[in-house]
Amino acid sequence: MRPTFDLDLLRTFVAVVDFGGFTRAAEQVHLTQSTVSQQIKKLEANVGHVLLLRDKSSGSVETTEEGELLLSYSRRLLATAAEAMEIMRKPSAPKTVRLGVPEDFAGRRLINLLSSFSAASPQIRLDTTSGWSVQLCRLLDAGEIDLALIKREPGDGACLASWKEELVWVESARHPIRSDPVALAVFPVGCIYRTRAIRAIEADGRRWRIAYTSQGLMGVQAAVASGLGISLLPSDAVLSEHRKLTPVDGFGVQPGSELALVKGRLRLSAEAKFLAEFLTDRLYSAISTGS
Template identity: 35%
Template sequence: MFDSTLLRSFVTVAQEGSFTRAATRLHLTQSAVSAHLRRLEEQAGAALVERTTRSLALTPEGEVLLGYARAILALNRDARARLQRPAGEGPVRIGLSDDFAHPRVMERLHAFGLRHPGVDVSLTVGIPGTLIHALDRGELDFVMAGRCHGERPGRSLWREALVWAAAPWQAINLGLPLPLAVFPEPCPYRDAALAALAHAGVDFRVTVVCPGSAGVHAAVQAGLGVAPMPKSRVDGSLAIVGEAAGLPALPEVEFALFGAASPAALVDELCEAARRDLG
């Protein structure tokens, strides 16, 4: 096993290209750094540095050990940092459905990270069904997403209508299969829309599948399909169509937080931002 103190001196010598400069950087004497290199060479069983009066270069064995030395020291730093973290700090893996990918929510995440540098926030944006499956597999700590049905426990944030969105100029002709623009499976909006159409006996065909709301919005705006969409996401470039066009009613969407929430302060901030800026 290589001594990390010896490895640190070796890496510093390699970086500085000089025993003198390495000693200054490490706050050691030059003789101490030279002694560290000799001991490390004994442990390695090979010469690591070629010394001349004017230059210093690594041997082939030294080049090999340098990569390992840097990795070992990095792992040591990481282990020490994780073990010395105050309670409540550490990695937090968040799943946000596309509906929550709003600038204000992102700003809250950034601001929280600046105030709590010991909390490593990682963010995954996706569709609700995929995020919930990742939560169940232990890949996420909590998820903020919408649902139309389900018994999964969650912290309810708000509810709103799920509506049919179409291009303002688009005529709905139920004598033909209704073109749909939807998210990929599994998606609660897609499931609710297909179930409602099937129950009402309305023929349909999926014409556009997009993994994000921007793609679905663009497809609807272009008239490529009608989409099930939370009412608040229907802007002035789209129109809400429904019973007058012969389309069945859709269920409400409940936006909620699912999973073990930690740290609580971050969850409270995100929920507050979501309610104020999205709900």
């Protein structure tokens, strides 16, 4: 095998040229003068050319034609090596974890929780996407996100963790409505609350109509508060402007839904597993306190 360039030899060679002699070069590279001489001889033996001409009377040196050529390459090799070492010593770039969160959940309790995670884990970059559970499941299947919090029927498939959600019927506290068909303020098609509400009313043999549809929780809450329609919401989404409906009002108790932390088909990275553990540990208390 052909010998490769020894960076220490190149560094000594450049020092001898830059500082005009073996003595001053030895001081700069913290070697003895005899060691510097030996390294230059070794480098010349490796490349098969004399690289430096030394004036014995003055101690100065000058490069040969081959030495001048190698000097240019030496500077580039040493600069590249220094750059590589600097890059390797820097903290590694943050690893990205992609998380999907429910549209009606993102603006309430989760933001502070995710902010605290980012502050405590600067080595992980969190990319969060909000959407309806149906959309988030599609993104998981496509490998476009790593984890998702979705609203679903209890026990509907595998999950990393799950939390029960209490659902309640609500109407306006100031503008109650008693209409036939039942006026509903709901989320778009695919939302479990919308589906549950429609099925429950149909199971009672009653008619319904969609009076208001909103992509966001605040829109549905406002529609209910203003008397546009009734809705089926998580208990922690009930506002002071709302009144809970009971069986006496003709709206029976609904079974709870489920908030589940799920993963896609791809294997989770160490960073995604760390986020999953964080959410599993912290989300229950966040839901319980409504913070």
